[in-house]
Amino acid sequence: MLSGGIEFVDIILPVGVSFFTFQSMSYTIDIYKGKLEPENKFIDFLFFVSFFPQLVAGPIVRAKEFLPQIKNDVFITKEEIGRALFLILAGLMKKAIIADYISINFIDRVFEWPSRYTGVENLMAVYAYLVQIYCDFSGYSDMAIGLALLLGFKLPMNFNAPYKAKTITEFWQRWHISLSSWLRDYLYISLGGNRKGKGRTYINLMLTMLLGGLWHGASWRFVIWGGWHGLALAVERIFNIPEWITKKNIFIKIIGVFITMHIWAVSMIFFRAQSYETGFEIIGQIIHFFHFEVLFQFIEGYTLVFILIVLGYITHYIPKQFEDSVQKFITHLPLIGKALLITFVIWLVAQFKAADIQPFIYFQF
Numbered sequence: 001m002l003s004g005g006i007e008f009v010d011i012i013l014p015v016g017v018s019f020f021t022f023q024s025m026s027y028t029i030d031i032y033k034g035k036l037e038p039e040n041k042f043i044d045f046l047f048f049v050s051f052f053p054q055l056v057a058g059p060i061v062r063a064k065e066f067l068p069q070i071k072n073d074v075f076i077t078k079e080e081i082g083r084a085l086f087l088i089l090a091g092l093m094k095k096a097i098i099a100d101y102i103s104i105n106f107i108d109r110v111f112e113w114p115s116r117y118t119g120v121e122n123l124m125a126v127y128a129y130l131v132q133i134y135c136d137f138s139g140y141s142d143m144a145i146g147l148a149l150l151l152g153f154k155l156p157m158n159f160n161a162p163y164k165a166k167t168i169t170e171f172w173q174r175w176h177i178s179l180s181s182w183l184r185d186y187l188y189i190s191l192g193g194n195r196k197g198k199g200r201t202y203i204n205l206m207l208t209m210l211l212g213g214l215w216h217g218a219s220w221r222f223v224i225w226g227g228w229h230g231l232a233l234a235v236e237r238i239f240n241i242p243e244w245i246t247k248k249n250i251f252i253k254i255i256g257v258f259i260t261m262h263i264w265a266v267s268m269i270f271f272r273a274q275s276y277e278t279g280f281e282i283i284g285q286i287i288h289f290f291h292f293e294v295l296f297q298f299i300e301g302y303t304l305v306f307i308l309i310v311l312g313y314i315t316h317y318i319p320k321q322f323e324d325s326v327q328k329f330i331t332h333l334p335l336i337g338k339a340l341l342i343t344f345v346i347w348l349v350a351q352f353k354a355a356d357i358q359p360f361i362y363f364q365f
């Protein structure tokens with residue numbers, strides 16, 4: 001029940017309804033605008049809407065990119081098999097080893113009872129949650145893209161090291177790319193984009209992000225989440241920060257990364273909290289009960305959690321050449337080598353496995 005008498009009713013909906021709804025909407029809108037011809041075979045349309053690897057949590061696929069692939073003969077190269085295995089195994093490790101472990105052993109406890117923990121522990125829980133949701137969501141996307149590739153279909157990249165972003169504008173070009181591009185193409189531009197004056201541009205940004213927040217759920221905490229990002233995007237546009245920062249030195253760009261990540265962090269407090277009141281309680285704990293010396297006690301008491309948090313951030317800065325080398329290594333492994341690698345990863349995941357199965361975060365949307 002919300003103040004003012006507004007009550008949200010719990011409704012049972014199919015898993016992934018928001019994702020395949022957006023896919024169907026993009027198909028319909030593209031046909032209406034003359035950008036796409038209607039699909040003649042209904043079975044092909046059903047296959048597009050219900051393609052199982054990305055059905056429940058994305059990436060959101062455009063019909064003009066996917067439907068032509070259905071009509072092509074399936075052909076998978078040795079290199080594509082190597083890349084697919086790399087993505088599946090990397091995604092599995094991000095989800096099952098990093099995201100699930102730090103969630104069960106630290107994050108869930110703090111967000112459940114923030115008042116029982118110090119400001120340092122609340123802040124570390126926020127930083128940890130940024131790692132959890134990235135590893136959980138990008139891990140699913142990696143596995144979906146990898147599995148689709150094994151079946152002969154190419155899905156779009158959904159994440160591109162978002163915590164390296166120097167501005168919120170750049171962040172949304174790196175985070176959940178298939179959703180942010182959908183909101184841009186079918187909502188922001190349809191509202192007028194930046195073509196109707198500065199004031200209208202800022203309003204369009206705010207409306208787009210507010211609706212993006214409500215896409216996640218009918219709750220005040222998602223309204224706060226969307227409004228916060230809309231405000232940040234508008235402020236960046238007012239002061240032309242994205243263009244300004246590209247001309248600055250590395251020190252200024254590092255500051256930009258720091259500020260951007262903390263703008264994101266504030267929004268994710270409300271995204272993760274059970275209510276907006278809990279979100280403000282966490283912020284209050286961080287401000288009023290922050291004692292730096294507790295950090296060393298945290299590292300000592302949650303050593304593995306701390307290591308996994310750091311590892312989650314480090315994944316953003318792994319050189320592309322290293323990733324390519326690993327993919328090449330997997331590609332050229334003999335069949336027995338690939339089997340042993342898969343077995344090792346499964347064994348490694350089992351060492352971190354909790355008694356309770358942790359669903360993917362975005363399964364709820």
